Amino acid sequence: MSSLSTSAVHTKEKLYSQLAASLGRMSRAINQTADLCEMLQVDLHAMRTFAVLDAAKYVNYSLGVYRFDSCLLSVLFRFMTIAGQLNPPDEEAKKDDSPHQTT
Numbered sequence: 001m002s003s004l005s006t007s008a009v010h011t012k013e014k015l016y017s018q019l020a021a022s023l024g025r026m027s028r029a030i031n032q033t034a035d036l037c038e039m040l041q042v043d044l045h046a047m048r049t050f051a052v053l054d055a056a057k058y059v060n061y062s063l064g065v066y067r068f069d070s071c072l073l074s075v076l077f078r079f080m081t082i083a084g085q086l087n088p089p090d091e092e093a094k095k096d097d098s099p100h101q102t103t
Contacts (some may be wrong), residue, residue: 055079 052079
């Protein structure tokens with residue numbers, strides 16, 4: 001009977017060890033995913049900035065404008081407004097900003 005309980009304890013310890021290793025791997029994968037998401041956010045911001053600068057260059061060349069004026073700023077503002085609508089903030093930020101939170 002004692003050998004049966006010793007075998008069961010050994011099996012249980014082995015399974016807990018496997019669970020701990022799996023949780024460690026999962027934790028590392030989650031951290032890596034979070035890092036990649038953060039890098040993606042930085043890249044998206046850089047792409048938006050680049051698109052605005054490229055649009056400004058296009059507007060400058062097409063209109064023959066060689067300085068920033070109110071027309072160019074208006075176009076840039078519209079572009080950023082549209083970009084903001086196409087890339088809305090995440091749901092967490094929306095929940096934090098809403099005055100009527102339900103818990």
